[in-house]
Amino acid sequence: MSSTGTEHYSRIMLTLMKGGTKLTRRLVEKRVKDLSKNGGEDTIDEFLLKNKSLILEQKLGKNKQDVIFPQSGQTNLDYWDLCMFCSILEETCDLTHITKMYIKKLLKIRNKLCHLNDPTLETRKFDEYTEHMKCCFEHCLKEINDDKFTEEMNALVQSLATGPLSIDDTLKAVHKLYHLEWTYREELEKIGNGQDSTNGKIDTLIEEVGRLNSRLSSDASAGIPGIGIVIEVEKCSAEMKKEILDILEKNFNEAIEQKVPSLEEDLPNGALHTIRETVIQVFREFLIMGRHVTSVKQKCLLLTIKCTSVKSFLEMIRDYRTGDLSKQLSGIETAIKNLPGCGNVQLTNLIFKDEFMELMANLGISIFVLPYTSPRNITVFILLILC
Incomplete structure (x- = not known):
């Protein structure tokens, strides 16, 4: 990397975009299963349909609504982004106050990365974001309660924290982060x-x-x-x-x-x-x-x-x-x-x-x-x- 600040930014961003998205997706899947009634197990699409009016009230934007509720009737979670998973978790998944706080913290870090003038982080901010994300990840992993998934997540986070950085992965994450920032921001009239x-x-x-x-x-x-x-x-x-x-x-x-x-x-x-x-x-x-x-x-x-x-x-x-x-x-x-x-x-x-x-x-x-x-x-x- 060209500098320590740039490396810090890249590692935090990749951890958030790759690790955070994977984590929140699994938590959504877990909560959908937990909230299913009568011993059954709702599909993601059934769960979304039950909560459609509440989800549409969040004014995510037409592009995101079309991803969540496609014309085919079957959503593809591979196309979802961090913000979409976090919104569904906050509004429809009956989370505890503490869990909601950690989900909001992930979005707050993401927003701060979006609004930086330069893709660099000083060591103090890097350490602060690292500690906050660690707490968020640990709490959500306890909620998910899947030992195998916890091992996968820990390995992913460790590789992103200390392993070599791929320029290809970094550029893709930068593009995705910019895309999220632009399409998800709230208009003054839509709050x-x-x-x-x-x-x-x-x-x-x-x-x-x-x-x-x-x-x-x-x-x-x-x-x-x-x-x-x-x-x-x-x-x-x-x-x-x-x-x-x-x-x-x-x-x-x-x-x-x-x-x-x-x-x-x-x-x-x-x-x-x-x-x-x-x-x-x-x-x-x-x-x-x-x-x-x-x-x-x-x-x-x-x-x-x-x-x-x-x-x-x-x-x-x-x-x-x-x-x-x-x-x-x-x-x-x-x-x-x-x-x-x-x-x-x-x-x-x-x-x-x-x-x-x-x-x-x-x-x-x-x-x-x-x-x-x-x-x-x-x-x-x-x-x-x-x-």
Whole structure:
């Protein structure tokens, strides 16, 4: 490996993806058997069907739902990932509080790996994750209570901890982890059973900050962190999706850098020109609304938008929730449809819950240091964020 930090990351990741997935799968199989009634033994599909409404309430996403409930009627656990096994365990398998805690710990480690900027772990974090995973594995193995399986798991974990690392296995695990991270993240609008309560808190927060914002001095400003807006390209081939993302990335970057590209056209009917002009128009309209697109990356298409004030940020969140943000970006979709073979292409925009909540916490800190702000209002604002 290129460094100790990279090796630490690879060993933890492989242990989680290979060992953790195998472990949670066996625990699901064990709990399905234990929960079968009248001395019988439900199949996995029978168990899933009995709990279908509860599982669908978790809003795992259409791709994962199709894996759990395929049209054939028979799921294949070989296609399941760690998150799917953990979700089924938490919601339908009647686990003890302690067992649920360990399952959540595995997901928490997985989420932390997903959000690292670099694939490296310092020794302190490596030791911490190793110890946490050891406790999780040991507890789940006791629940499974299968000596042969315990031996297999211990051998696998030991080989991943001390044995040579395969580049092929590591790359596959990296790809799978990235895929999990992207497809399983929760959208701001899809945050489970507490949706109505959460929406109410966000509405109250918007109103409170609006009142707070009106009391700030005219020269007061806050450092509003940037938030990621994901634009997904749907209903086209993978090749066409990549081509569209390349075009959008190029045009947004040119708008950010204020470049004036040439008018050369590679496609008929001025399609590229129309897309470019539409992107520039969206970029400028966002600026008028106090939204500055600061960067663009091809994770689907990830726009980082930094608002110039608390008010403009909250208005953007409100626009997202009401669907107005989709309307503001609809011109880009219309322009893309001019490309050959793109008549059915659709664009959807997403804000993910984790990033939103982290930004709100940072936003609370930014506002807290502003001058001429009522302490009572700040207290209410912070409490709303933390509730």
